[in-house]
Amino acid sequence: GAGVSQSPRYKVAKRGQDVALRCDPISGHVSLFWYQQALGQGPEFLTYFQNEAQLDKSGLPSDRFFAERPEGSVSTLKIQRTQQEDSAVYLCASSSRGGYGYTFGSGTRLTVV
Amino acid sequence: AQSVAQPEDQVNVAEGNPLTVKCTYSVSGNPYLFWYVQYPNRGLQFLLKYITGDNLVKGSYGFEAEFNKSQTSFHLKKPSALVSDSALYFCAVRDGEGNYQLIWGAGTKLIIKP
Numbered sequence: 001g002a003g004v005s006q007s008p009r010y011k012v013a014k015r016g017q018d019v020a021l022r023c024d025p026i027s028g029h030v031s032l033f034w035y036q037q038a039l040g041q042g043p044e045f046l047t048y049f050q051n052e053a054q055l056d057k058s059g060l061p062s063d064r065f066f067a068e069r070p071e072g073s074v075s076t077l078k079i080q081r082t083q084q085e086d087s088a089v090y091l092c093a094s095s096s097r098g099g100y101g102y103t104f105g106s107g108t109r110l111t112v113v
Numbered sequence: 114a115q116s117v118a119q120p121e122d123q124v125n126v127a128e129g130n131p132l133t134v135k136c137t138y139s140v141s142g143n144p145y146l147f148w149y150v151q152y153p154n155r156g157l158q159f160l161l162k163y164i165t166g167d168n169l170v171k172g173s174y175g176f177e178a179e180f181n182k183s184q185t186s187f188h189l190k191k192p193s194a195l196v197s198d199s200a201l202y203f204c205a206v207r208d209g210e211g212n213y214q215l216i217w218g219a220g221t222k223l224i225i226k227p
Contacts, residue, residue: 004156006156033213043203043215044217045214045215048214056214091156100162102159104157104158104159106155106156
């Protein structure tokens with residue numbers, strides 16, 4: 001596609017619910033990143049894929065967070081048993097090999113109530 | 114450790130005046146530097162990057178940035194500010210040695226007053 005597409009755009013979850021956030025990167029982009037952005041702050045790295053391989057998941061805040069990219073294209077970030085502190089905007093970015101430019105999606109705003 | 118500092122939480126500029134948003138970095142190896150802009154309820158939009166070559170980089174919407182290796186800075190500039198430039202600006206860096214993770218500054222809110 002022309003850009004990085006994320007869905008849903010907004011998600012309200014009750015505390016304890018599981019959620020799944022989808023990212024559809026630019027076609028052919030090898031690298032895919034997930035970031036978490038709190039209001040008024042810079043993005044915080046969550047995890048990184050190169051094709052289907054998850055090379056770095058050091059930023060995932062707890063074992064409730066899980067990401068996958070099984071066919072090396074679409075990625076899903078899953079959060080189990082959501083907590084209020086999970087409320088944030090979740091950004092996905094993709095990049096071609098070399099990492100000279102990163103294109104971001106519009107993000108998913110997750111609100112846990 | 115890699116880091117990015119944006120020392121100003123907010124910058125206020127009158128429309129038509131030049132603007133500067135500051136960024137300094139610390140990274141091992143050669144830096145790849147980026148500026149992104151974020152409008153309310155929108156994702157991050159790419160403005161410009163420095164990978165190699167000329168220290169002065171020109172980007173979208175009339176913005177430019179100068180890479181200064183000795184001062185480890187990459188300040189964002191525009192000769193004449195527009196009200197529509199008001200937004201949140203982020204500086205980011207990665208090292209050029211293979212670590213793809215971007216390290217981000219905390220952001221600077223730019224307010225352009227008519």
